[in-house]
Amino acid sequence: MKHLSEYRDGAKALKLAAEIARICKGNWAIMEVCGGQTHSIIRNGIDQIVPQNIEMIHGPGCPVCVTPISVIDKALEIAARRNVLFCSFGDMLRVPGTTSDLYRIKGGGGDVRIVYSPLDAVKLARKHPTREVVFLAIGFETTAPANAMAVKIAQQQDIHNFSVLVSHVLVPPAIEAIMNSPGNRVQAFLAAGHVCSVMGFHQYHRLASQYSIPIVVTGFEPLDLLDGIRRAVVQLEAGQSHVENAFPRVVTEAGNEVAQATIDEVFETTDRAWRGIGVIPQSGWRLKPKYAEFDAERRFAVEDIAPEESNACRAGEVLRGALKPHQCEAFGKQCTPRTPLGATMVSSEGACAAYYNYGRFVHP
Numbered sequence: 001m002k003h004l005s006e007y008r009d010g011a012k013a014l015k016l017a018a019e020i021a022r023i024c025k026g027n028w029a030i031m032e033v034c035g036g037q038t039h040s041i042i043r044n045g046i047d048q049i050v051p052q053n054i055e056m057i058h059g060p061g062c063p064v065c066v067t068p069i070s071v072i073d074k075a076l077e078i079a080a081r082r083n084v085l086f087c088s089f090g091d092m093l094r095v096p097g098t099t100s101d102l103y104r105i106k107g108g109g110g111d112v113r114i115v116y117s118p119l120d121a122v123k124l125a126r127k128h129p130t131r132e133v134v135f136l137a138i139g140f141e142t143t144a145p146a147n148a149m150a151v152k153i154a155q156q157q158d159i160h161n162f163s164v165l166v167s168h169v170l171v172p173p174a175i176e177a178i179m180n181s182p183g184n185r186v187q188a189f190l191a192a193g194h195v196c197s198v199m200g201f202h203q204y205h206r207l208a209s210q211y212s213i214p215i216v217v218t219g220f221e222p223l224d225l226l227d228g229i230r231r232a233v234v235q236l237e238a239g240q241s242h243v244e245n246a247f248p249r250v251v252t253e254a255g256n257e258v259a260q261a262t263i264d265e266v267f268e269t270t271d272r273a274w275r276g277i278g279v280i281p282q283s284g285w286r287l288k289p290k291y292a293e294f295d296a297e298r299r300f301a302v303e304d305i306a307p308e309e310s311n312a313c314r315a316g317e318v319l320r321g322a323l324k325p326h327q328c329e330a331f332g333k334q335c336t337p338r339t340p341l342g343a344t345m346v347s348s349e350g351a352c353a354a355y356y357n358y359g360r361f362v363h364p
């Protein structure tokens with residue numbers, strides 16, 4: 001298969017679903033870690049064509065959703081300052097902080113701009129030497145290489161009016177936190193193919209063996225996902241628990257070692273708070289001390305901001321796979337993409353947005 005359309009072939013998808021139904025005897029709960037996979041599963045109705053004894057549990061792999069409210073509040077505080085040109089990916093502008101969001105800051109006169117790469121923010125810093133240009137550097141292992149590269153370039157080119165507000169999170173510690181959480185129901189994982197394209201999957205072997213859980217590296221197209229589910233079910237039925245790569249056209253065991261070296265040069269691991277979940281030890285990256293000059297938190301002295309999370313939103317349970325979005329009382333009522341109460345309804349990778357956009361309003 002070489003072309004995208006081949007990964008969306010309906011007849012092949014139904015054949016794979018029938019194969020899964022043939023081999024699936026038990027009741028299995030499989031978590032797709034990534035929000036991009038969640039959207040593909042819901043958009044393509046994959047959860048509806050696999051047998052009913054397979055439950056797809058949606059994981060915390062949406063970078064916008066898990067960015068802690070404290071970071072949003074810091075972004076709002078910095079973006080509102082007079083001499084700041086604040087840059088972010090578009091999804092982040094509507095994520096609610098304690099009292100506001102970046103769109104409102106922009107509406108109130110703040111210079112908030114959507115960029116498509118952190119390198120665009122570096123260019124803006126070069127173009128506007130008298131302004132402070134700040135980039136909101138969030139995301140999983142996929143966005144970290146470009147963010148690290150932006151910091152390196154700023155240092156190499158003596159650009160001192162550029163800084164990053166860093167909130168990077170990592171997948172393996174999140175898998176570990178889910179497995180250790182009370183009441184966990186996940187019996188197998190579909191690992192996010194794009195994360196593994198950067199980091200490889202060597203670090204998943206320990207998790208598969210320690211928690212006796214199958215982990216299948218999976219892509220994002222319908223046939224990728226169905227093949228990932230099929231492989232997970234084969235392992236579950238056979239009582240096996242190892243790592244399989246169902247995305248070999250993109251992912252290797254070692255991953256992209258050049259990208260990893262760039263990350264290692266700029267970032268070091270740290271404990272990180274996940275919105276709705278809490279602090280997961282060693283689950284994030286922060287700037288290394290030698291790049292402290294580019295740390296927006298230090299530059300703007302916003303380390304001590306104390307946020308307040310709304311208790312109307314149940315996104316934490318959604319992100320842990322404990323609640324389906326349409327089981328939230330506010331879903332589709334007080335909370336819609338136009339009036340979001342939580343980041344999972346705002347983000348293009350959020351589970352609540354997937355259920356809303358593809359009409360999953362029915363309570364099971």
Ligand code: SF4
Pocket residue numbers: 312313314315316318325328329330331332335336340341342343344345352
């Ligand atoms: S539907 Fe809205 S309020 Fe409910 S969990 Fe999702 S984002 Fe939060």
